[in-house]
Amino acid sequence: MAYDNEKLQRFEQSVLMEAEKKIQEIQAETEKMKENELENTRQKEYDKMFSVMQEQVHQLQLKYRQEVTKVELDGKRELLEFRNQLTEKIFQEAEEKLQKFTDTKEYQSFLLTSIQTAAESFTGQPMIISIQEKDLPLTEKICELVPTATVQADPANQLGGFKLIQPEKNVLQDETFANDLDKQRQEFYRTCGLTIAV
Template identity: 30%
Template sequence: MLELNVRAEQFLASIRAEGERQCAEIREKTDAEVEAALSEAQKTEAARAESTVAFETARAKTQANRALSAARTEARGALAKRRAELADAVFAKAQQKLADFTRTDDYGPWLRASAAALAKRLGAGTVLYARSADLPLLTDLPAGCTVQADAANTLGGLRAENPSAALAADDTLAARLAAQRPWFLENAGLEIAL
């Protein structure tokens, strides 16, 4: 009987060992599957995180670019406004200097030279338009020219027309000043560059 008990114990030990071996295999398989699933989940989450970071980075760059563009536009607007203010101030001073010029002794000869040049350019039948205050200065007009008052001319100089030749010219001080504005803006060093 002793031998039967020994055999039963060996049989039970064999069953226990087999069970433990199978449990160990199951544990290894489970651990491997858990490790594989965890690794796959980590890869998926890393890819998702990378995608989210890339998306958020692109969104942040876009927002920053928009803000920068808006700031540049605003700065250009402020610079353009300041440029216009400076140009207006310069041209207001120039206009005052021209108004002062019309009160000097040099203005009459300049006005008569302008009348002669306009009459020569437009030909016989030229009508000169001048400020009412300038009419007494226009003596000795070229032959075939007449002069009329021009209420629109407030600064000085002359405007001329030759209706028969369908020609016109504007040599008023206001027109001369206005013609200088583009040149001034181009050459005054008041560029807008951001």
């Protein structure tokens, strides 16, 4: 009987040791699974945080680009306004000088010579010469230089110069100072170096 008791105790110890070993294995496996799950969860949270951060960085970059573009456009608009004001000032001064010039004897001589030169292309043909109203006192001299001309006032001509109209050939030669000034303005914009890249 003592032998059976001893055998029973050894069997019981063996079972307990085996159970303890299984418990330790299960605990180790559970710990490993817990660590893996924790690492997976941590990685998922890091991925979420990274996505959120990336989106925030993208939004900040977009906002920055929009602000930079706005500042650039505002700067270009201000530069364009300044260029236009400067150009208008220059051409306003030129216009004033031309108006003063039209009050001189040199202008009268210039006008008569210019009309005679322009009319040479249509010698002997009837033509209409339009001049500004204040130049009408030169009508007689113009008709002496160009006998086939009819002289008339041009209310649109406020700066001086003339228009020569040859009806038979349907020709209009605009030699007004306003026309010349407009051409110069366009050329100035083209060549002044004050262009603004958009």
